[in-house]
Amino acid sequence: MTVGVLERLRNELGDRVDTDPAALEEARADKSGQRSPGAPLAVVHASDVADVQATLRIASATATPVVTRGAGTGLAGGANAGPGEIALSVRGMTRILDVRPDDLLAVVEPGIVNADLNAVLAERGLWWAPDPASRAISTVGGNIATGAGGLLCAKYGVVRDAVLGVDIVLADGRLLSLGHRSVKGVTGLDLTSLVIGSEGTLGVIVRATLKLRRLVPGAPCTVAATFPDVRTAAAASSAVTAAGLQPAIMELMDATSLEAVHRLLALPMPTPGAAQLTIQTDGPAADVEADAIAAVLAANGGTVSLTHDPVEGERLLAVRRSFHPAMERLGTTLIEDVAVPRSGLAEMFDEIARIERDHGVEIPTVAHAGDGNLHPNFVFDAPADGEVPAKIWEAADDLFRAALRLGGTLTGEHGVGLLKRRWLAEELGDDQWRLQREITRVFDPQGILNPGKVFAP
Known part of the structure; x- marks a missing residue:
């Protein structure tokens, strides 16, 4: 089956399918120090939404697990890809698709680095407030997938407070646009908030509509x-x-x-x-x-x-x-x-x-x-x-x-990934753990998106 998967990926995506040993080895780990037990089948370097959809259609048809990766700066092992899995990299999707100063929003692709985005926004007097310590190397998509925080959270909020909507590709390749561009929006269930912090278990983030701020006047x-x-x-x-x-x-x-x-x-x-x-x-x-x-x-x-x-x-x-x-x-x-x-x-x-x-x-x-x-x-x-x-x-x-x-939580901003799976049910309780697990199955019935992460068997 491995050969069939690689053949189908190459037929559809050509040289965006990478089986170089160095690339496979890099995809095994993030900044947590954790490594998967072995190398993935391939790294797919997606350049646009169509590449992501094609990868997931093939993965769904062949029941092949997919692990989405950005810059690999996570600290919970949540994007580590292992044997039999496809590492789907969206790091090359770095475009700023739209900036609306009058509406205080921007639409961006997931691979853009947090600091690079803000350097462009600053030229227009704008700013995306989330400020993780890794802002110079971490991507917006990764920030959203982990529900990142940072140094400015107490005053300006976390990533969840700065995202209006996301476009995601489901496990079967369908594209969904979640959220809204308006300041207010309460139509239906808030699926955008569900995706934020979901660590690649619900879908692949391919675009994000971000809530911006004016640059703060004066010197700090x-x-x-x-x-x-x-x-x-x-x-x-x-x-x-x-x-x-x-x-x-x-x-x-x-x-x-x-x-x-x-x-x-x-x-x-x-x-x-x-x-x-x-x-x-x-x-x-x-x-x-x-x-x-x-x-x-x-x-x-x-x-x-x-x-x-x-x-x-x-x-x-x-x-x-x-x-x-x-x-x-x-x-x-x-x-x-x-x-x-x-x-x-x-x-x-x-x-x-x-x-x-x-x-x-x-x-x-x-x-x-x-x-x-x-x-x-x-x-x-x-x-x-x-x-x-x-x-x-x-x-x-x-x-x-x-x-x-003390009334606290297992993770404030890094996510659960591999490192904290064993304690998740203790914080959530068995009923909520099962409910959350069932929600992931609605999005991903085969369980091919980032398997083994967040929810331990």
Whole structure:
């Protein structure tokens, strides 16, 4: 059957079907460190909607699984393609099809990189607000498929808040246009929201209608504050929110992550045990808000510095944006993503400290403190077989359960993918898990779209 599938793909799509060993090997993994057990059948480099439809018609006719890929920057193993599967890459679909400044919307293809889109929009005084830390390398389609978040979520929302509609190709090759271009639209069920965060299990996103914003006027102000420990820093971030202040960015780094980044960037080493909050305000009232935030941080134990210089502000934010490269120098990491209510942030850091002690592991952690989303990284020496050691999974299990106890969730923005399948039913409950599984079967009766991801057997 493999030969038949490849023949049909080549007959229909020609040189867009790639079986080069290097391309197949690349399709096995994303940035999570997880790899599929073997190489896929082929990588199809789609250049337009017709290519996607042709691939899925062949896949449906031959019952061949399909894994959709963009830039491969995911952190949950959700786009890893394995034996017997087609890796369908939409990375080459990068066109901006329409920009409507009067309607504050744009229609784009899924392969365009987040930062590249915003560079074009900025020329028209516009902006797509989602701001994942990977914005320079991640695609809009991937942002939508995973329900991505980022540094600006607390003030400007997540991807779900910035998408009006999507066009998807179903498993059998049919094209659906979901959503609307109007500000309001409640006709029928909200299938657009269902697709956002569905991780390739419902269909292949081939176009997206995005909700834009005007560029924020004025220069931002940036506040950096160090605290004697991470719990104090977390409590201070909650105090900022409780004071009714809403910065654009509020990022927290614990001592281990802060030290690692300073080492990477060759900066003077911070005080041992110190944690840092980096906060940025924007808009016409940026100065006033920054002054008020600085006062709250100082009153809650912070040593505060404030800059009105945008260049200096970006330098301070570069410390936070360098977190993942710094983690790579510590060893192999299992990169995680949980979220708790903002008032529970300090308590979650207490739980992380307990888990480090109980399991004898190191867990450098950063957090989007403005919305309670934490990124704990479990550091370990990679074994010869490349698998995550059982000891690390036991610590991760403890951490996930702690987040759920605090009223939180297993994933705030990375998605479930491969990494969190085993815990999904625990958060959702058996009835909701089954209902969601049944919904995927309505879109994909054969179960060929990204099988084995999100919903474990």
